[in-house]
Amino acid sequence: MTAMVGRHRRVLVWDIPTRVFHWLLVTATVSAFVTGYVLPQWWLGAHRWAGYTILVLLAFRFVWAAFGSEYSRLGSFTYSPKETFGHLRGVLMLSPRHYIGHNPAGAAMIFALAAVLCGLVVTGLLTEGGEEKIGPLAGIASYAVGDTAKTIHLILVWTICLMVAGHLGGVVIESWLTRENLVAAMITGYKVVPASTHLPRHRRPHWGAALASCAALIGGGALILVLLGRMPPRGVPPGPVNATYLRTCGICHAPYHPSLLPAASWQAVLSQLDNHFGMDNSKLPAAALVEIAGYLATHSAEAWDTEAGVRFRIASESEPRRITSMPAWRSIHAAVPAFWFARASVGSKSRCVACHRDAASGRFGDSKISVPMGERDQEPRGESRPTPKYPGLRP
Numbered sequence: 001m002t003a004m005v006g007r008h009r010r011v012l013v014w015d016i017p018t019r020v021f022h023w024l025l026v027t028a029t030v031s032a033f034v035t036g037y038v039l040p041q042w043w044l045g046a047h048r049w050a051g052y053t054i055l056v057l058l059a060f061r062f063v064w065a066a067f068g069s070e071y072s073r074l075g076s077f078t079y080s081p082k083e084t085f086g087h088l089r090g091v092l093m094l095s096p097r098h099y100i101g102h103n104p105a106g107a108a109m110i111f112a113l114a115a116v117l118c119g120l121v122v123t124g125l126l127t128e129g130g131e132e133k134i135g136p137l138a139g140i141a142s143y144a145v146g147d148t149a150k151t152i153h154l155i156l157v158w159t160i161c162l163m164v165a166g167h168l169g170g171v172v173i174e175s176w177l178t179r180e181n182l183v184a185a186m187i188t189g190y191k192v193v194p195a196s197t198h199l200p201r202h203r204r205p206h207w208g209a210a211l212a213s214c215a216a217l218i219g220g221g222a223l224i225l226v227l228l229g230r231m232p233p234r235g236v237p238p239g240p241v242n243a244t245y246l247r248t249c250g251i252c253h254a255p256y257h258p259s260l261l262p263a264a265s266w267q268a269v270l271s272q273l274d275n276h277f278g279m280d281n282s283k284l285p286a287a288a289l290v291e292i293a294g295y296l297a298t299h300s301a302e303a304w305d306t307e308a309g310v311r312f313r314i315a316s317e318s319e320p321r322r323i324t325s326m327p328a329w330r331s332i333h334a335a336v337p338a339f340w341f342a343r344a345s346v347g348s349k350s351r352c353v354a355c356h357r358d359a360a361s362g363r364f365g366d367s368k369i370s371v372p373m374g375e376r377d378q379e380p381r382g383e384s385r386p387t388p389k390y391p392g393l394r395p
């Protein structure tokens, strides 16, 4: 583990698993930031996998802190608050004490980074479970919990950005003060220390125990998530959309999912069928209409805990029958340029299915938005074009 170089010796500080872990975690965290924050909504699938990768890496590091080689072990980098403040004072006086493994400030940063990354994974799972009703926590998290988790997730994103900046700053400052290249050490694994340095007894890794613990922890965790994922999504009434409703109200337009209007609005739609947005629907079969009225009354927005169900409960005052007049619908689509709705491939605001591939299920998932390509002749000339933010969109 050590080799003499003149009056110095090279010590293998970071074993291969610790180094691979470190750089994979960097890659996964940067990917998660880019796919979740920089790229548009439809990258959320990749974002999800970056999150799972971080979870697996953290589980590995947890195990390696127990069974890894000397400087990867938890015991080699747990310091008392007194030692940590002593070290920070040393940094301020520009003469910090030299540590072979993690120094106290670095160790504190590692614990904080691990805690924040765990928080990001948990709030991420709660957000997709509560807001999108997908993933392992869909059966547990309500929309409100998902919404709160999303806010915390965003706060943690900025927290971790600041911490990464602090971590990089710490590496630069310590490398400069101790004249040792910490980045190179995390790549080669070696540090050069004076021959006189007292080295702790070098504990070797326990590969068998580490592999078995990793398999148990990651396998057990995956099993729990898979089992949780089999729970029916919370606040999503079971069963397909009523067949009579689909048949009767799907003659002229794709039938609107029952979660898109509150019960009172559905009632208003059904009581004014002779003047249905310029159409006379009063000849629709009476028996079917009775069944539809019962179905819509029990499956209206109030019955759903999905994004659409929760947000589309307050009807427009002037036209309570229209989804597209609702304050929430308008504010959600405020950034969507009017000419997109006018495209021949879309038709009108009311043709949800043209842009939402999952409109029939009432999900309106972020990753299922795909605005049809534009016909150039329909687009106003000279108007500034929006940046392509959605899949399938090439203005």
Ligand code: HEC
Residues within 6 Å of the ligand: 248, 249, 250, 251, 252, 253, 256, 269, 276, 277, 279, 280, 281, 292, 321, 322, 323, 324, 325, 348, 349, 350, 351
């Ligand atoms: C004869 C054709 C026809 C039938 C049948 C029909 N609709 Fe419609 N519906 C329309 C038209 C036309 C519009 C207006 C679409 C537009 O403005 O682009 C409309 C609009 C709507 C809207 C408002 C959409 C918006 O812009 O927010 C709702 C809600 C609706 N229909 C519900 C129903 C229900 C419920 C039934 C079954 C009882 C039904 N429709 C049956 C033709 C029909």
Ligand code: HEC
Residues within 6 Å of the ligand: 260, 307, 308, 323, 324, 332, 333, 335, 336, 340, 341, 346, 348, 349, 350, 351, 352, 353, 354, 355, 356, 364, 365, 366, 369, 371, 390
């Ligand atoms: C021209 C395409 C288009 C049409 C038509 C359209 N939408 Fe959208 N919708 C979008 C886009 C784009 C977004 C994303 C807006 C954003 O995040 O800025 C969106 C967002 C949404 C969301 C929020 C989804 C999320 O995860 O953030 C809901 C719910 C929704 N639309 C419902 C509807 C309903 C209901 C209809 C039909 C009455 C409809 N939309 C018609 C393009 C469309």
